[in-house]
Amino acid sequence: MACTFPIANPNQETNQDWVVLATGNQCAVENSQQIVLKSEEAFNKFWEETFSGFDMPPTQASVDFNNRWVVAAFMGMQRKGGFSAEVISLTEKEQSTEILLQHLKPGPDCMSTMAIEFPFLIVSIKKPSSEEISFQVMEKVYTCE
Numbered sequence: 001m002a003c004t005f006p007i008a009n010p011n012q013e014t015n016q017d018w019v020v021l022a023t024g025n026q027c028a029v030e031n032s033q034q035i036v037l038k039s040e041e042a043f044n045k046f047w048e049e050t051f052s053g054f055d056m057p058p059t060q061a062s063v064d065f066n067n068r069w070v071v072a073a074f075m076g077m078q079r080k081g082g083f084s085a086e087v088i089s090l091t092e093k094e095q096s097t098e099i100l101l102q103h104l105k106p107g108p109d110c111m112s113t114m115a116i117e118f119p120f121l122i123v124s125i126k127k128p129s130s131e132e133i134s135f136q137v138m139e140k141v142y143t144c145e
Contacts, residue, residue, distance in 0.1 A: 016126075017090045017125065018087050018090055018125045019123060019124045019125075021123055022120075022122040023122070024120060025081065025084075025117040025118065026054075027074070028049065028050055028051060029074040030077050031074065032075055034071065034072065034073050034101070034137075035071070035072045036069060036071055037071075037072070038065065040065050044060070046070075050072070050120075066127075068124045068127055070122065070123070071099060071122070071123050071124075071133070072121070073085045073121045073137075075120065077117075077118055078116070078119060079114075079116060080112045080114055080117075081112040081113035081117055082105070082113075083103070083104065083105055083119040084104045084119055085101055085103050085119060085120065086102050087100070087101060087102075087123055090125060092129065093130075096133065097125075097130060098133075099133065100135075100136050101135060101138070102140055107142055107144060109143055
């Protein structure tokens, strides 16, 4: 089975609302979920658990937790390839911050690998003024021609 490991984004800028730290289709997280990490200790533990079982785990991205948090989105087990996740928007409100995610899924006309995958997205976000983070997930089926 081929494995795709996350790659740090070479164009990271600290003034962006979010920066992609890693994305891929193989990790140790089997369920669909979103996680917010607010400390370096929590991030280190998360990274180790997320990529446990890999012979050559990816290099962990560096994050300044004084100014940023890490958000991870997992799509769970998928029985074929072509799935991915992306951040659509980040809206800071008075009492909370809302993150809108989009799960992309291949349409019935798309050819894709017949392999079990675990798509994920890991981003850093500017540290919000509120501790409360909420997620909304949209699903989008794309077509192939």
